[in-house]
Amino acid sequence: MAQSSTMEDYYMILGVEQTAALRLIISSYRRLALELHPDRNPKHDATEAFQRTLKLGRAYETLKDESKRRAYNLIYPSIIRRRSFPRNTQTPHQPPTSASRSETLCEAAQIVAIQKSKQERSARWHIKSNSFGSSIFELQRLIRRLEQEIKNLDTILAAEAAVEAQKNSWGAWLLSPIYKKAEDSEEEKERKDRARQERRIEKDMKKRRLDSNKADLKTQEILLRTAKEEVDAAIRSDDEKIRVIQARIRAREDHERREREKRERERREKEMQERERQERERTAKIWKQQQEQWLKREQEAKEASRKQQEKRAVEQKRKETRKFREQHAHPNLSGGSTGQAYTPACHHDGWWPKLYDEGVPEMSSCDTADSTT
Structure with a gap:
C-alpha cells in the first residue's frame, strides 16, 4: 500500500x-x-x-x-x-513524518511476513502430523494384531501342553487298562511335533516383529513429540516477535499521541495567552478612552464655568454701568418742583452711552464733561 x-x-x-x-x-x-x-x-x-x-x-x-x-x-x-x-484550522497538527509512516509500514509488513510464515509452518505441520498419525495408527494396528495372534498361539500351545500333560498324568496311567486309547502313529506324532515346532517358531517371529513394531511406534511418537515441540517453540518465537513489533508500534503511536497532545496544550496555552493579551489591551484601551473622556469633560466643565463666570462678570459690569449712567444722566429728577424742564447738556444725542454698551472703555458722562466746559 x-x-x-x-x-x-x-x-x-x-x-x-x-x-x-x-x-x-x-x-x-x-x-x-x-x-x-x-x-x-x-x-x-x-x-x-x-x-x-x-x-x-x-x-x-x-x-x-x-x-x-x-x-x-x-x-x-x-x-x-x-x-x-x-483539529484546528489556524494551527493544524503536524502530520506524522514519512519516516514514522515508513517504519509503521515496514513493521506491518514484518508482521504479515511472520504470520505468513506461521501459516506455512502450520500447513507443513498439518501434513507432517497427519503422516506421523497415519504411521502411528498403522503400527498400533499391527501391534494389536500381532498381540492377538501371539495370544491365539499361546492358547493353542497351552491346550496342546494340557493334553500332553493329561496323557502323562497318574490318572491316565491308572485308567489306561480300563480306557485304552489308540496310540498315534509315528507319522502323526512327527506331524504334531512339527506343527508345535512351527507354532513356537511363528510365535517367536511374531514376538520379534511385535518388539520391532513397538520400537518403531516409540520412535514415531518421539519424533512426533519432538516435531510438535519444535513447532510450538517456533510459534512462541513468532508470537514473541509479533508482540515486540506491536509493542514498538504502540510505543511510537503513544509517543506521537503525547506529542500531539503536547502541541495541542501549547496551542491552547498560546491561544489563552493571546486572549489574555488582547483582553489586557482592550481593558487598557477602554481605560484610556475613559480617562480621555473624563479629562475632556473636566476641561469642558472648566471652560463652561469660565465662560459662565465671564458672562456673569460682563452682565454685572453692564448692570453697574447702566446704573451709573442712569444716576448721572438724570441728576435733577428729584428737583422737578421748580417747574423747569430738564434739558440735557450733552450734545451727542445720546449716542455716547450706546458706544459704551458696545464695549467702549468707561468714560465720564457727557453731561459732566459739558458742565465743566
Missing part, C-alpha cells in the same frame, strides 16, 4: 464494519461503484467522482486481499485515532 493512501479509512469509504465478511465488502463495493458510475449519475462532479472512485478502488483492492487486509488492520487503530483527534 502506498504511504499517501495508507492513512485513509477504507472501512468508512466502503461503508462497512471492520469485522465485515468478504461478501459484504464485495457487495458494498459494487453498489458504490454503480452509484458513482457517470451513466447512473450524470449530474455528479466529474473530478469529485473520479477521486471517490480512486479511493473506492484502493479500499476494495486492500480489503479483498486477506494478507493486505491483515496488514491494514494492524495500523487501523492509529488511523482511527488520527481521524478522531480534534
Whole structure:
C-alpha cells in the first residue's frame, strides 16, 4: 500500500464494519461503484467522482486481499485515532513524518511476513502430523494384531501342553487298562511335533516383529513429540516477535499521541495567552478612552464655568454701568418742583452711552464733561 493512501479509512469509504465478511465488502463495493458510475449519475462532479472512485478502488483492492487486509488492520487503530483527534484550522497538527509512516509500514509488513510464515509452518505441520498419525495408527494396528495372534498361539500351545500333560498324568496311567486309547502313529506324532515346532517358531517371529513394531511406534511418537515441540517453540518465537513489533508500534503511536497532545496544550496555552493579551489591551484601551473622556469633560466643565463666570462678570459690569449712567444722566429728577424742564447738556444725542454698551472703555458722562466746559 502506498504511504499517501495508507492513512485513509477504507472501512468508512466502503461503508462497512471492520469485522465485515468478504461478501459484504464485495457487495458494498459494487453498489458504490454503480452509484458513482457517470451513466447512473450524470449530474455528479466529474473530478469529485473520479477521486471517490480512486479511493473506492484502493479500499476494495486492500480489503479483498486477506494478507493486505491483515496488514491494514494492524495500523487501523492509529488511523482511527488520527481521524478522531480534534483539529484546528489556524494551527493544524503536524502530520506524522514519512519516516514514522515508513517504519509503521515496514513493521506491518514484518508482521504479515511472520504470520505468513506461521501459516506455512502450520500447513507443513498439518501434513507432517497427519503422516506421523497415519504411521502411528498403522503400527498400533499391527501391534494389536500381532498381540492377538501371539495370544491365539499361546492358547493353542497351552491346550496342546494340557493334553500332553493329561496323557502323562497318574490318572491316565491308572485308567489306561480300563480306557485304552489308540496310540498315534509315528507319522502323526512327527506331524504334531512339527506343527508345535512351527507354532513356537511363528510365535517367536511374531514376538520379534511385535518388539520391532513397538520400537518403531516409540520412535514415531518421539519424533512426533519432538516435531510438535519444535513447532510450538517456533510459534512462541513468532508470537514473541509479533508482540515486540506491536509493542514498538504502540510505543511510537503513544509517543506521537503525547506529542500531539503536547502541541495541542501549547496551542491552547498560546491561544489563552493571546486572549489574555488582547483582553489586557482592550481593558487598557477602554481605560484610556475613559480617562480621555473624563479629562475632556473636566476641561469642558472648566471652560463652561469660565465662560459662565465671564458672562456673569460682563452682565454685572453692564448692570453697574447702566446704573451709573442712569444716576448721572438724570441728576435733577428729584428737583422737578421748580417747574423747569430738564434739558440735557450733552450734545451727542445720546449716542455716547450706546458706544459704551458696545464695549467702549468707561468714560465720564457727557453731561459732566459739558458742565465743566
